[in-house]
Amino acid sequence: MIEFADLSAVDMLKAFRSRELSPVEVTEAVIARIAQWEPSLNALYAYDPEGARAAAKASEARWRRGKALALDGVPCTIKENIATKGVPVPLGTAAMEFAPAAADAPPAQRLREAGCVILGKTTMPDYGMLSSGLSSFHELARNPFDLSKNPGGSSAGAAAAGAAGYGPFHVGTDIGGSIRLPAGWCGLVGLKPSFGRVPIDPTYYGRVAGPMTRTVADAALMMRELSKPDERDPMSLPPQEIAWLDLERDPRGLRIGLQLEAGIGLPIEPEGGRRSSRRPMRSERQGRSSRSRRLS
DSSP states (O other): OOGGGGOOOOHHHHHHTTTSSSSSHHHHHHHHHHHHHHHHHHHEEEOOOHHHHHHHHHHHHEEEEEOOOOOTOOOEEEEEOOOOOOOOTTTTTTTTTOBSSSSSOHHHHHHHHTTTTEEEEEOGGGGGGGGSOOSSSSOOOOOOBTTTSSSOSSSSSHHHHHTTSSOOEEEEEESSTHHHHHHHTTTTOOOOTTTSSSSOOSSSOEEEEEEEESSHHHHHHHEEEEEEOTOOTTTOOOOOOOOOTTTOOOTOOOOOOOOSSSSSOOOOOTTSSSOOHHHHHHHHHHHHHHHHHOOO
């Protein structure tokens, strides 16, 4: 039998609706899972189990009154660089001023408005500049499939939390792979939405927030809420009615893009051989530099 902590958000909501489970039961199961794994994974920052318990009880009361919100009672985590009110945002580095955030950033506010139970924040490397969980502020994040490995980055803690069953919903951010890389390394669904589809604050050209989940259906549920408009992001796209939950479609006629050359970085190593010693010519280095962007 599947454990409560491993349920998808879709299945949790069905169980809440039928009264087979309550948000309190699910939240307690996730808290127990965190107690089991977090000493090894170091996925969380500003973990707030008592706040999560209070939110779960409030959610349970709304379900009983027939006033449930869109994602009521589903546990979630928020990447550390997405502000949540009252929690400092050190951006993964010991060099930042440790000051509480004045308000929720748009992705956190959308999930809170939808009734999600926010467990805490997830760890990241310094300024999101590494494809790993190495940080001068947080303990080193680990991959739950192999504790000798890292979970990828920069949404390192989010990927580790998702793979370990710290609830079904995890928010990451991405410019150059910071959702997609750790999602791939930890066996998750990671979506980098089109720039501007999910409002964020503060804005940064190219950075997006997006879902990291164990199923496509859960990612779609998150996007339905995350993509709602917020006037704080002047670079966000105009609101658009998108059938996020309409996942049944015929794949015939769809095209898949495969990027074989990123235009940046070292040459690919030959299979079974030594790393190529060829250095890019000056024109190549200039072109690669102009196209490079830091991870988020």
